Amino acid sequence: MLIGKFISFEGPDGAGKTTALNSVVADLTPQLKNMLVVTREPGGNRISEAIRNIILDRKNTEMDDRTEALLYAAARRQHIVETIQPALNSGKLVLCDRYVDSSVAYQGAGRQIGVDEVYQMNLFATAGLLPDLTIYFDIPSEIGLQRIMTHRTDEINRLDVEQLSFHKRVRASYLKIAEQNPQRIKVIDATQSKADVVSNVEKIIYQENKEFFK
Ligand SMILES: Nc1ncnc2c1ncn2[C@@H]1O[C@H](COP(=O)(O)OP(=O)(O)OP(=O)(O)O)[C@@H](O)[C@H]1O
Ligand SMILES: Cc1cn([C@H]2C[C@H](O)[C@@H](COP(=O)(O)O)O2)c(=O)[nH]c1=O
DSSP states (O other): OOOSEEEEEEOSTTSSHHHHHHHHHHHHHHHHGGGEEEEESSOSSHHHHHHHHHHHOTTOTTOOHHHHHHHHHHHHHHHIIIIIHHHHHTTOEEEEEOOHHHHIIIIIIISOSOHHHHHHHHHHHHTTOOOSEEEEEEOOHHHHHHHHHHHOGGGOOTTTTSOHHHHHHHHHHHHHHHHHOTTTEEEEETTSOHHHHHHHHHHHHHHHTGGGGO
């Protein structure tokens, strides 16, 4: 039985998810201690991190779009089985940097495989496990990419170097997913200062998970 809470952080490249997540974790850890599980996709365990390295390696230029979609889904399956599901079963608050919405936006819309097909494939991979809450960091593609190219040049991956049109499709898809799922997805303006972004994220987490902060 799932008794914990599952929160995903989503957004285009360079939106500031990881930066905000690190600050939120530093702020929440004194209160939540070992009730908090922080993880990321693709990754979170040995097998999924190995798949991550294959997907994101800029040398893998010949990778087929559907192969890419399947690899993300395979990494996700292993992540659920090894990390997310056990944490939820023991009542933890799981904070995950990216999840299924990333596949729908990047592979479904960005790669133009089709959002419905990619979503259906992920229903198989996840057996229907969706986050209770998703915080979507919205940012124009140009600003997100600019942040990466200016500050994070050492970590630029195979997806980051896609054309601007790819990244614009990804953002448009995220906005559509958010519009279609207003109960689950809360949108944050990620062009704000780091402090304001973190404060907005924490407000949402407190509001939606009061049982963890008694
Ligand atoms: N609110 C902000 N204002 C300005 N710069 C920011 C802000 N948040 C993060 N940054 C900077 O933007 C860059 C990208 O941030 P970060 O790695 O957190 O983004 P991300 O959403 O996790 O990206 P990706 O998904 O591509 O890994 C970093 O150099 C970070 O310091
Ligand atoms: C989970 C997931 C991720 N992606 C893309 C999004 C990013 O470009 C990279 C991951 O890098 P990050 O620095 O950890 O954000 O992978 C994707 O295309 N599809 C997915 O399902």
